[in-house]
Amino acid sequence: MNDAKSKRELWIGWWTLVVFYNLYGLLFFVVTRTQPPPSPSAEPAAIVQWFADRHDGLIYGYAVVFIVGGATAIMNATLAWTMRRMSVSRAFAYSYLVIYALATLPGMLLMGIACTVGAMRPDRDPALIAWLYDFAFLSFEGTMGVFLIGSLVWMAAVLLDKNGVFPRWFGYLNLCNALTEVVVAPAWIFQGGVFAWDGAIAWWVNMGVFVTYTAVFLTLIRNLILREDFGTGPLPELPTR
Amino acid sequence: MRLFAVWLALSAITLTQLGVGSADGGDVLVPNAAITVGAIGIALVKVRIILREFMEVRHAPVLLGRLTDLWVVLAGVSLLGCYFAGMA
Amino acid sequence: MKEARETAAAARFVPGQPDMWAFVLFEALVFTAYFTVYVVCRTRNLELFLQSQAHLDLRVGVFHTLVLLASSWSVARCVQAARERSYEAALRHAYLTVLFGSVFLVSKVLEWAAKLRQGFGFTTDEFFSFYYFLTAIHFLHLLIGFVALGIAIHQLRSPLRRSQETVETCATYWHTIDFLWVLIFALLYVMR
Numbered sequence A: 001m002n003d004a005k006s007k008r009e010l011w012i013g014w015w016t017l018v019v020f021y022n023l024y025g026l027l028f029f030v031v032t033r034t035q036p037p038p039s040p041s042a043e044p045a046a047i048v049q050w051f052a053d054r055h056d057g058l059i060y061g062y063a064v065v066f067i068v069g070g071a072t073a074i075m076n077a078t079l080a081w082t083m084r085r086m087s088v089s090r091a092f093a094y095s096y097l098v099i100y101a102l103a104t105l106p107g108m109l110l111m112g113i114a115c116t117v118g119a120m121r122p123d124r125d126p127a128l129i130a131w132l133y134d135f136a137f138l139s140f141e142g143t144m145g146v147f148l149i150g151s152l153v154w155m156a157a158v159l160l161d162k163n164g165v166f167p168r169w170f171g172y173l174n175l176c177n178a179l180t181e182v183v184v185a186p187a188w189i190f191q192g193g194v195f196a197w198d199g200a201i202a203w204w205v206n207m208g209v210f211v212t213y214t215a216v217f218l219t220l221i222r223n224l225i226l227r228e229d230f231g232t233g234p235l236p237e238l239p240t241r
Numbered sequence B: 001m002r003l004f005a006v007w008l009a010l011s012a013i014t015l016t017q018l019g020v021g022s023a024d025g026g027d028v029l030v031p032n033a034a035i036t037v038g039a040i041g042i043a044l045v046k047v048r049i050i051l052r053e054f055m056e057v058r059h060a061p062v063l064l065g066r067l068t069d070l071w072v073v074l075a076g077v078s079l080l081g082c083y084f085a086g087m088a
Numbered sequence C: 001m002k003e004a005r006e007t008a009a010a011a012r013f014v015p016g017q018p019d020m021w022a023f024v025l026f027e028a029l030v031f032t033a034y035f036t037v038y039v040v041c042r043t044r045n046l047e048l049f050l051q052s053q054a055h056l057d058l059r060v061g062v063f064h065t066l067v068l069l070a071s072s073w074s075v076a077r078c079v080q081a082a083r084e085r086s087y088e089a090a091l092r093h094a095y096l097t098v099l100f101g102s103v104f105l106v107s108k109v110l111e112w113a114a115k116l117r118q119g120f121g122f123t124t125d126e127f128f129s130f131y132y133f134l135t136a137i138h139f140l141h142l143l144i145g146f147v148a149l150g151i152a153i154h155q156l157r158s159p160l161r162r163s164q165e166t167v168e169t170c171a172t173y174w175h176t177i178d179f180l181w182v183l184i185f186a187l188l189y190v191m192r
Helices: A003-031 A044-053 A055-068 A071-084 A090-120 A126-141 A145-160 A168-188 A200-227 B002-016 B018-023 B033-054 B062-087 C002-010 C018-044 C046-053 C058-083 C087-117 C126-157 C164-190
Strands: none
Touching: A003 A055, A003 A071, A003 A200, A044 A055, A044 A090, A044 A126, A055 A090, A071 A090, A071 A145, A071 A200, A090 A126, A090 A145, A126 A168, A145 A168, A168 A200, A168 C018, A168 C126, A200 C018, B002 B018, B002 B033, B002 C058, B018 B033, B018 C058, B033 B062, B033 C058, B033 C164, B062 C018, C018 C046, C018 C126, C018 C164, C046 C126, C058 C087, C058 C126, C058 C164, C087 C126, C087 C164, C126 C164
């Protein structure tokens, strides 16, 4: 069989996921230093300083994000493929694809645009820079609802699937992830405290769950590719080394 | 019958906590470490009973029992630890 | 004696899907994180928390706890009955669980309404933010619990679909709602 050859595309998809998520982490946490997020209650003067401290990181970091942003198409296609391999309706894969394609906007691009616009002219009116700051972080942290529905779609697909593409506990983990997205919603209301966009509950605990979730699905997709038999029925178990 | 006895015990324990409210003497609440430790401790005891009896961890493989106990201990340490650290 | 012990050991089983247990433990950890944050915030602002907490009615909290404990009892009886293939009894206990859950649901909404009418909202102060957050996220889990009960009842109603494992899995989820509430009750209503 030409298994090794056929699986090459799948591995490209998987490696894109792995590289992208690591790059994303690096760009957001180390280069641009926009995560962990700063305080929503900062005064305009402090906000201007925040942009000044990160000027180069923001410009170059997000430039890279914008260039490689298209990779999300490959990532989402890979995730949608996992659902195509399931016994459930193709509608699951398609809805997931649409949701996550749209999610790139609030999940990455809007924040990038707002931050680079803010960094570009440091001598802009502080009130405007503060506006961009709020816009960046609210669009990034506060629009988790998109991911909520996406997680629920994946959850439903996993639990209804008869081909054993993913273990049931991953379906339930999607529910956990979905619920933590709900928890982020109060970020729109609070300018300080644990429910603000930088809060212990809205950001830190949520991030802990999200990182776990991401590491898990990257591993499970890898296992899936190893098990893939290009059929339409139940998948075989992981081959023993 | 055992399940009913368990429910009775858990309910009885819960009812004793009604007494906490009046022990404070009315509307003004005052800090009380004993009540706090008691509340969290009793809650964890109840949780463990629910796990072992209602959720049948008693009859489950030992590993599950150890994992659930580990979580109960973790919760206790985390909650009480942070409480005492914060009150210091 | 040794034979009896061996038989007992051999009879060990995981109630419901192990997958659901993985979920239960993970959610328990996440909630423990929320509870810990609450305790830390409380110790930083004890005066405020005590003042606001005084506006909660301990009796209502106790009532809620008793109701959920009863619902745990009834769903455990349901699982027991199903195991003995007494499906009529199992269904009765499942419906009883739905009833207890509904009583909690209505009572919780009434409690929120009462607090709102008294002027205590989500943004009133830190204590009330936690009060609404913890009870609301718990409430959300309760709503999902009704879905789980629905699945269990669906299983029990037809001879073709009677999966003991599914019924046990749903029950395991339901108990989680109960024990999480036990902790929430202690933290919001009782601790000083």
